[in-house]
Amino acid sequence: MRHPDMEEQKYTTDEKGCIYFKAPKPGRYFALVTLRFESPGTYKGVHYDVFREKSTLTTVIE
Numbered sequence: 001m002r003h004p005d006m007e008e009q010k011y012t013t014d015e016k017g018c019i020y021f022k023a024p025k026p027g028r029y030f031a032l033v034t035l036r037f038e039s040p041g042t043y044k045g046v047h048y049d050v051f052r053e054k055s056t057l058t059t060v061i062e
Contacts, residue, residue, distance in 0.1 A: 002030045023061040031057040 001009045001021060011019040023029065037051040 003027050026062050028058060028060050031059075033057065 001011065003023075003025065004027065006024070009021070011021065013019055033055045035053040035055075038049075039051060040047070040049045041051065042048070
């Protein structure tokens with residue numbers, strides 16, 4: 001989680017896949033979410049050991 005005036009904060013989800021945080025100040029927050037699967041496989045003939053999906057979220061907290 002990132003706010004323009006603050007250092008980046010990292011979180012790990014709980015067993016339900018949720019995080020909880022208290023915004024220390026109002027403003028626009030940006031989150032980069034990474035889902036990581038430790039399952040090897042092959043895609044279009046290329047082998048991989050880890051599969052990742054990423055998504056972003058921007059929200060304003062007043």
